[in-house]
Amino acid sequence: AQKITQTQPGMFVQEKEAVTLDCTYDTSDPSYGLFWYKQPSSGEMIFLIYQGSYDQQNATEGRYSLNFQKARKSANLVISASQLGDSAMYFCAMSPGTGGFKTIFGAGTRLFVKA
Amino acid sequence: GAVVSQHPSWVICKSGTSVKIECRSLDFQATTMFWYRQFPKQSLMLMATSNEGSKATYEQGVEKDKFLINHASLTLSTLTVTSAHPEDSSFYICSARDFRQKNTEAFFGQGTRLTVV
Numbered sequence: 001a002q003k004i005t006q007t008q009p010g011m012f013v014q015e016k017e018a019v020t021l022d023c024t025y026d027t028s029d030p031s032y033g034l035f036w037y038k039q040p041s042s043g044e045m046i047f048l049i050y051q052g053s054y055d056q057q058n059a060t061e062g063r064y065s066l067n068f069q070k071a072r073k074s075a076n077l078v079i080s081a082s083q084l085g086d087s088a089m090y091f092c093a094m095s096p097g098t099g100g101f102k103t104i105f106g107a108g109t110r111l112f113v114k115a
Numbered sequence: 116g117a118v119v120s121q122h123p124s125w126v127i128c129k130s131g132t133s134v135k136i137e138c139r140s141l142d143f144q145a146t147t148m149f150w151y152r153q154f155p156k157q158s159l160m161l162m163a164t165s166n167e168g169s170k171a172t173y174e175q176g177v178e179k180d181k182f183l184i185n186h187a188s189l190t191l192s193t194l195t196v197t198s199a200h201p202e203d204s205s206f207y208i209c210s211a212r213d214f215r216q217k218n219t220e221a222f223f224g225q226g227t228r229l230t231v232v
Contacts, residue, residue, distance in 0.1 A: 035220055043206055045159075045223035091158065095221070101212055102149055103221050105159045 002027045002096050004106035012112045013082045020067070021077040021109045023092030029053075034075040035093040035103065036066065038086075045091075051075060079111075087113045117143045119211050121224025128199055128231055136194045136227045138209035145211035148192040149221065150184060153206040165192045199231040 003026040013019035025034065036048040051059045051066045059066045067076040079086060092106040118141040128134050138148055146167045151159040163184050164172045171184035181203075183195040192211075196203050206228050210221040 037223075043153075043208070043226040043228070045208065045210070045226075047220040047222070050220055101147065101221075102161060102164050103210065104161060107158045 002029075002094060002104055004092050004094050004104055006092055006106035006109050008109045009107070010110045010112065012114060013079075014114050015084060016081055018078060018080045019082055019111065021079070021090050021092075021111065023075045023077065023106060025073050025075060025092070025094050027094065027096050029096040031096075033095040034066070034068070035095070036064070036075075036077045037091045037093060037105075039089040039091060039108075041088070048090075049077065082113045084113050084115060087111060117141075117211075117213060117222045119145075119209065119222045119224045121209055121227055123227055124225055125228040126230070128229070130200055130231055131198055133195055133197045134199055134229060136196075136207055136209075136229075138192045138194070138211065138224050140190045140211045140222070143211075143213045144189040145192075145213065146189060148186060148209055148211045150182075150192075150194050151208045151210070153208060153226075155206075159208065162194075196229065199229070201231045204229055204231045 005024045032053045034051040038046040049059050049061045049064045049066050051068045058068050063080045065078045089108045089110050091108045093103045095103045120139045122137045148165040150162045153159050161174050162177045165184050165186040167186045173179045186192040208226040209224045212221050
């Protein structure tokens with residue numbers, strides 16, 4: 001069975017500091033994709049970053065980087081230089097290689113950025 | 116990134132009536148769309164996978180006669196909540212994938228907040 005686990009219901013970070021949001025996953029598929037999405041209070045889902053299971057290097061997108069440790073089945077999101085606008089809900093997600101590419105989500109982590 | 120438009124963004128309906136939610140991919144062809152439901156402060160729960168031209172595949176525990184899904188074209192999928200009741204009140208959100216791209220992100224609609232009174 002595929003599963004995404006986010007163990008931090010809430011996180012606080014000081015503005016301009018870096019923060020790491022944890023994510024572990026479980027799948028038996030050799031090929032899969034890992035994603036992070038941001039959901040502000042408006043409800044929209046904003047794609048942040050993607051990591052393929054066969055990618056050799058960790059993905060980076062601006063201030064976002066994904067710390068991919070395949071053997072440990074973890075895909076932590078690192079946000080550098082936090083901004084007040086980063087306060088939102090963050091979801092880790094996985095799309096197994098089989099199953100029609102459906103995406104399953106973790107429980108989410110609410111990030112609060114303090115001024 | 117690609118654009119997925121979901122309509123309406125919010126709707127209030129009376130108990131016992133049906134509500135239709137539309138999900139359109141505006142600038143790409145989506146052979147597959149996904150419908151999710153999200154309760155307050157909870158994660159997105161996949162309801163069903165909608166494939167163009169065929170019947171939707173529902174997740175375990177989701178009533179297919181309650182949540183009717185139609186995917187008549189490569190750019191449009193609809194979710195109809197039939198005989199809505201207050202417990203159906205929730206945030207519904209669709210996503211779509213570009214069939215030409217594997218393992219890229221799913222693009223989400225803006226979501227629909229349904230309130231049944």
